Amino acid sequence: MDEITFRSDTVLSDVHLYTPNQRHLMVRLNGMGQPVFLSQFKLLWDRDSQTDSGAKGGDHTEGTPPAGAVCSRTGASLQAGAGTITPEGLEAQLDEDGDLDVVRRPRAASASEPPGPPRDKVHPTILTQEEDDVLGDEAPESSPYNVIKIEHTMATPLEDVGKQVWRGALLLADYILFQRDLFQGRTVLELGAGTGLASIIAATVAQTVYCTDVGADLLAMCQRNIALNSHLLASGGGMVKVKELDWLRDDLCTDPEVPFSWSKEDISHLYGHTTILLAAEVFYDDDLTDAVFKTLSRLAHKLKNACTAILSVEKRLNFTLRHLDVTCEAYDHFRAWLQRLEGLAGGRLRFAVEPVDATFPQLLVYERIQQLELWKIFVEPVTDPTVSVDTASQPFS
Ligand SMILES: C[S@@+](CC[C@H](N)C(=O)[O-])C[C@H]1O[C@@H](n2cnc3c(N)ncnc32)[C@H](O)[C@@H]1O
Numbered sequence: 001m002d003e004i005t006f007r008s009d010t011v012l013s014d015v016h017l018y019t020p021n022q023r024h025l026m027v028r029l030n031g032m033g034q035p036v037f038l039s040q041f042k043l044l045w046d047r048d049s050q051t052d053s054g055a056k057g058g059d060h061t062e063g064t065p066p067a068g069a070v071c072s073r074t075g076a077s078l079q080a081g082a083g084t085i086t087p088e089g090l091e092a093q094l095d096e097d098g099d100l101d102v103v104r105r106p107r108a109a110s111a112s113e114p115p116g117p118p119r120d121k122v123h124p125t126i127l128t129q130e131e132d133d134v135l136g137d138e139a140p141e142s143s144p145y146n147v148i149k150i151e152h153t154m155a156t157p158l159e160d161v162g163k164q165v166w167r168g169a170l171l172l173a174d175y176i177l178f179q180r181d182l183f184q185g186r187t188v189l190e191l192g193a194g195t196g197l198a199s200i201i202a203a204t205v206a207q208t209v210y211c212t213d214v215g216a217d218l219l220a221m222c223q224r225n226i227a228l229n230s231h232l233l234a235s236g237g238g239m240v241k242v243k244e245l246d247w248l249r250d251d252l253c254t255d256p257e258v259p260f261s262w263s264k265e266d267i268s269h270l271y272g273h274t275t276i277l278l279a280a281e282v283f284y285d286d287d288l289t290d291a292v293f294k295t296l297s298r299l300a301h302k303l304k305n306a307c308t309a310i311l312s313v314e315k316r317l318n319f320t321l322r323h324l325d326v327t328c329e330a331y332d333h334f335r336a337w338l339q340r341l342e343g344l345a346g347g348r349l350r351f352a353v354e355p356v357d358a359t360f361p362q363l364l365v366y367e368r369i370q371q372l373e374l375w376k377i378f379v380e381p382v383t384d385p386t387v388s389v390d391t392a393s394q395p396f397s
Helices: 047-052 130-137 158-163 167-178 197-202 216-228 230-234 264-273 286-302 329-342
Strands: 025-029 035-042 147-152 187-191 208-213 239-244 274-280 307-314 318-320 325-327 349-356 372-381
Touching (some): 147 197, 147 216, 158 216, 167 274, 167 307, 187 197, 187 264, 187 286, 197 208, 197 274, 208 216, 208 264, 274 286, 307 329, 329 349
Parallel strands (some): 187 208, 274 307
Antiparallel strands (some): 025 035, 035 147, 307 372
C-alpha cells in the first residue's frame, strides 16, 4: 500500500496528521479491515523519582510539575504526540521555567511548510517483524516507563472516530498527571474512551478505571492498548476494566454473552466507589452531546458518593453557509448544557461548573492550542433541608 487518500467523509485527528515524520508503523488490519498503526507517546516524567520519593501523586502543588517531570531525561528524543518512529527525533526545548516549548506546525501552507505529501494523504510504512526494531532503536535512552504505546487507525468515518487519538485525550492525560493527588487510589469512569489513552494514564494513579465506549472492535483495540501498557500500571496497582457503556441506552449491558458487558459485582463497585468521571472530545454532535450529559446526570444520581466530572473539549470553528460566518455550534451546544446543569434547582443533586486554566505543564507532546478547554463539574447532594427533595428525580431522563 503506497498511499491512502482520505475520502471526504473520513476524518483524521490532528494528533496523527501533524507529526514531524511521514512514517507510521502499520501493525495489522483490525476486524473491519482498517489498517491499525502503533504510535508511541513520550511521557516527559521521571517516573522513578516519583516512586522513589513516595510521591506518586506526590508532593507537588498547583503550578509545580511532579518531581522530576519535564526537565529530566531530555537527552532522550522527543516526538510529537504520535510521532512514532522518527529515528532522528527532536530535542526537547525547555524555556527558562522548565516548561516545554512545543514546536508548532506551520499556520498556513507556505514555503515554511515541511516538505512531504499533502495533508490529505498519508504514507503508511508497513514494517516486517524484524523491522519492528525501529521502534526499539529510536530512543535507546528511553525507559519503557516513559512511553505509552497506542494502537489506533489513521483516518475513519465519523462513526469510528474513537479509533484515533484526539488532542483532548492528551490534554486530559496531562491534567491527570498534573493532579495526581486528585486521582490517587480513586475509582474513575471514562466515557467515550476511544483508544483508552486517558484511562491508561489515569490508572497509573487511580485504583480502578472503568474505561468505556461502544463497539466490540473499538473496545478490543482499547483492551489491547491496556495490555501494551501493563508495565505502566503494574507498580501502582491500578487496574483498567474495559466495558461497554452506550450513552443511548439507559442501562448497562449485563448479558455475559456480550463482549465487554458488566457483571453485577462490577456495577455494584462502579456505583459504590466512583468519584471521578472523565470524558475527552465527545462533544462534536449535538445529539451525542445531549446523550453524554443525560448519561452523566443518570450516573451521578446512581453513584453513592459526590463526584467530579472532568471534560475536555476543542472549540472547533467552522464557516457555515447558513450563517455566512464562522461559528462553533457544537461547542455552543456544550456550553449551553453546562449552563443548564448549573441552573438546575429542586433536584437531589447540585451541579457546579468551573473552567480549568489549561496552563498546567505538558508532560505529553502535542499542540495545546487555545481552543482546547477543560471543564469540571462538581456534583454534590443537596443538603439544604429547606429545599424540597424529590429523591426519584433525574432531570434529564
Ligand atoms: C472523538 S472520539 C474521542 C475518543 C477519545 N476520548 C479521545 O479523545 O481520543 C469520541 C468517542 O465517543 C464515542 N461514542 C460515540 N457515540 C457513543 C455512544 N453512543 N456511547 C458511548 N460512546 C460513544 C466514540 O466511540 C469515540 O470513542
